[in-house]
Amino acid sequence: MQDMPPSPDVTVADAASGNWVDRYAPAATRPYLRLSRADRPIGTWLLLLPCWWGLTLAMLFDQQMGWSDLWIALGCGIGAWLMRGAGCTWNDITDRDYDAQVARTRSRPIPAGQVTVRGATIWMIAQALIAFCILLTFNKAAIGLGVLALLPVAIYPFAKRFTWWPQVFLGLAFNWGALLAWTAHTGRLEAPAVVLYLAGIAWTLFYDTIYAHQDTEDDALIGVKSTARLFGENTGFWLRRFLMAAVGLMGIAVIFAGLPNASVLAMVIALGGPWAMGWHMTWQQRGLDINDPAKMLQLFRANRDTGVIPLLFFAAALLV
Known part of the structure; x- marks a missing residue:
């Protein structure tokens, strides 16, 4: 597919009506902000929240909190916005021929035709370089992990071409921040962060299977694989297992993080996080209708709240 001249401004089909990009951003910047999904912030939240889980559990682990942690939290926020944007731009570059054939993505x-491939590539590199500058303010171990994160990011757009489980690759990329933020605080990668990372991957399998059900008909026509297509009518069965894995693994991560130094009360409060998260995921599953794309998008977007819930419990545990 060759580079195309920009066409008149066109809003993206699955963006929220009246989003700030469509309403307030200068016209020349809108196509690039849309490439970064700035008009659809849910993805930034899903990338950022595992970072903040990792940071808060790391503080629970060593009972150390300082001003540097405020910068880690802020740096993760800015970095998540930038790297989500760079990753989505890369995804759109590699998927441009597929996207043209799917109603939701064309x-x-x-x-x-709003952005050329060359323009998108320059935009992707610019976002990644700014994010790298932020990464350089962290310790050496975290910097190494941050660079290594580029591997799953690079692979993910191609996963749906060779496996029925591309959501696993998305989980590997989107939850990397749990490892990075833990390491940015403690200076080393440890078992609780790894278990938390696995919990995040299970959560990603849950929410992105829901998301993928919007495109199952088009995906079948063009030969794109997904867990939504793989599971079909058995999706509810699999979602329950992803729910249990996410809650169970997160509970183990909390125990591993809290046992060395946290009080019993702090442990109880922190363990309330995965428990409450599980109930929110149960609510989503009860509302599941794989034949209603609008409902699937609504449930997918609800996962910002799903991820915020354990974060609030972890933060409360630090205060006791």
Whole structure:
């Protein structure tokens, strides 16, 4: 597919109506902000929240809190926005031919002709370089992990072409911040962070299977694989198992993190996080209707709250 001249401004089909990009951003910047999914902030939350889980559990682990942790939290926030944008831009570059064939994605900036492939590549590199500058403010171990994170990010767009489980690769990329933020605080990668990372991957399998059900018909026509297509009518069965894995693994991560130094009360409060998260995921599953794309998008977006819930419990545990 060759580079195309920009076409008139076109909004993206699955962006929220009246989002700030469509309403307030200068016209020349809108296609690039849409490439970064700035008009759809849910992805930034899903990338950021595992970072903050890792940071708060690391503080529970060593009972150390300082001003540097405030910068880690802020740096993760800025970095998540930038790297989500760079990753989505990379995804749209590699998927431009597929996106042109799917009703929900053909309005994205590259297939819609708003941005050339060359322009998208420059935009992707610019975002990644700024994020790298933020990464350089962390310790050496965290910097190494941050660089290593580029591997699953690079592979993910191709996963749906060779496996029915591309959501696993998304989970590997989107939950890397749990490892990075823990290491940025403690200076080393330890078992609780790894278990938390696995919990995040199970959560990603849960929410992205829901998300993928929006495109199952088009994906079948063009040969794109997903867990939504693989599971079909058995999706509810699999979602329950992802729910149990996410809650169970997160509970183990909390125990591993809290046992060395946390009080019993702090442990009880922190363990309330995965418990409450599980109930929110149960609520989503009860509302599941794989034949209603609008409902699937609504449930997918609800996962920002799913991820915020354990974070609030972890933060409360630090205060006792």
